Amino acid sequence: MQYKQNNPIPLGKSGAYESVRSTIETVFDWQYELKKQNLLSLYEKGKTLAWNANDLDWSIDVDIERLMRERARAGMAGMINTLMSPPVALEDDALIEMQLHMNAFMLSQFLHGEQGALLATAKIVQGVPWEEAKFYAANQVSDEARHVEVYHRYLTEKLGISYEIVPSLDRLLDDIIEDPRWDVTFLGMQIMVEGLALAAFGITRMQMGDEPLVQDLITRVMADESRHVAFGVLSLQDLYTKEMSATELREREDFVIEATHLLRERLLMEPVFERLGWDVKLWTDWSQQTAFMTGFRQMMFSKIVPNLKRLGLLTPRVRDAYAKLDLLRFEHMKDSVEDPEVTPPDELVQLFMQFMQTAQPGPSAQAG
Numbered sequence: 106m107q108y109k110q111n112n113p114i115p116l117g118k119s120g121a122y123e124s125v126r127s128t129i130e131t132v133f134d135w136q137y138e139l140k141k142q143n144l145l146s147l148y149e150k151g152k153t154l155a156w157n158a159n160d161l162d163w164s165i166d167v168d169i170e171r172l173m174r175e176r177a178r179a180g181m182a183g184m185i186n187t188l189m190s191p192p193v194a195l196e197d198d199a200l201i202e203m204q205l206h207m208n209a210f211m212l213s214q215f216l217h218g219e220q221g222a223l224l225a226t227a228k229i230v231q232g233v234p235w236e237e238a239k240f241y242a243a244n245q246v247s248d249e250a251r252h253v254e255v256y257h258r259y260l261t262e263k264l265g266i267s268y269e270i271v272p273s274l275d276r277l278l279d280d281i282i283e284d285p286r287w288d289v290t291f292l293g294m295q296i297m298v299e300g301l302a303l304a305a306f307g308i309t310r311m312q313m314g315d316e317p318l319v320q321d322l323i324t325r326v327m328a329d330e331s332r333h334v335a336f337g338v339l340s341l342q343d344l345y346t347k348e349m350s351a352t353e354l355r356e357r358e359d360f361v362i363e364a365t366h367l368l369r370e371r372l373l374m375e376p377v378f379e380r381l382g383w384d385v386k387l388w389t390d391w392s393q394q395t396a397f398m399t400g401f402r403q404m405m406f407s408k409i410v411p412n413l414k415r416l417g418l419l420t421p422r423v424r425d426a427y428a429k430l431d432l433l434r435f436e437h438m439k440d441s442v443e444d445p446e447v448t449p450p451d452e453l454v455q456l457f458m459q460f461m462q463t464a465q466p467g468p469s470a471q472a473g
């Protein structure tokens with residue numbers, strides 16, 4: 106495991122090391138009663154399907170700027186200006202720069218989220234009472250170390266641009282790590298952060314259809330993530346519908362609503378506009394309000410909503426908050442037990458098909 110770290114990840118406000126106090130109760134399970142078959146079969150799958158970062162073809166030359174220039178030559182600017190209605194019409198150079206940075210921003214936040222998952226899941230090993238869940242969580246911890254490794258290698262060796270953790274994600278990860286209740290660690294990490302990651306990885310993979318290394322990387326990570334989300338759903342099922350008091354349930358509702366707002370904020374991409382030296386307010390307002398960007402953010406919740414529903418957490422209060430964000434349209438999609446893979450919403454697939462067709466130089470572009 107040796108690679109060139111050409112491009113160190115910038116540090117956020119907390120500096121090189123950030124300490125948060127995690128006050129979980131550590132539980133021994135002296136019964137070793139292995140009876141939760143669904144968790145045991147997930148554990149077997151996890152062990153069998155583990156891969157190595159060295160399995161990826163790191164010799165692939167990654168040149169996103171060249172790919173974006175090819176897309177621009179095929180007339181991408183016209184389409185983006187129509188579709189995304191930016192506050193300032195974008196010429197090819199500005200558009201390429203924006204796409205390079207948005208891609209690097211997304212991949213950097215994936216890296217930071219992976220480190221959060223590594224730490225949160227180590228905490229689950231300690232706090233979850235059942236031995237089967239400790240086994241699976243231990244397996245997930247090693248998946249997460251590998252995910253940190255591959256995203257870090259891609260960003261530092263291949264991409265050349267990266268971003269520090271965005272404050273909203275930093276805060277959510279801190280909340281998850283600091284919370285003393287083991288189910289809230291699951292709810293925050295496996296259901297919210299990883300549920301969003303599954304959708305976000307899927308979207309990035311579609312957007313970067315012409316870059317084979319990131320395709321392979323994301324496909325491998327997504328296969329692991331779908332098991333991690335299923336782990337959360339299987340571990341929490343029945344807990345919220347059968348075992349919790351009204352007060353305890355209300356605290357979980359508050360947590361879900363707060364986490365939803367923090368995850369949405371992370372998708373506004375404010376640091377990208379800052380780094381580009383563009384008018385941050387103008388562009389963040391655009392990101393908040395434009396139909397395309399709003400739709401993009403909503404689709405990130407396409408896996409979270411059905412999973413919350415399965416857990417009995419799509420309660421009237423959460424429904425009310427989600428109705429305001431127009432997220433309830435995903436409630437009838439398949440949850441992670443019915444469909445562990447992420448099936449992107451049809452509207453998203455159609456949109457990206459349209460994008461990619463424009464991006465591929467077709468007969469008319471070549472003729473011109």
Ligand SMILES: [Fe+2]
Binds near residue numbers: 219330
């Ligand atoms: Fe991960």
Ligand SMILES: [Fe+2]
Binds near residue numbers: 249
């Ligand atoms: Fe994960």
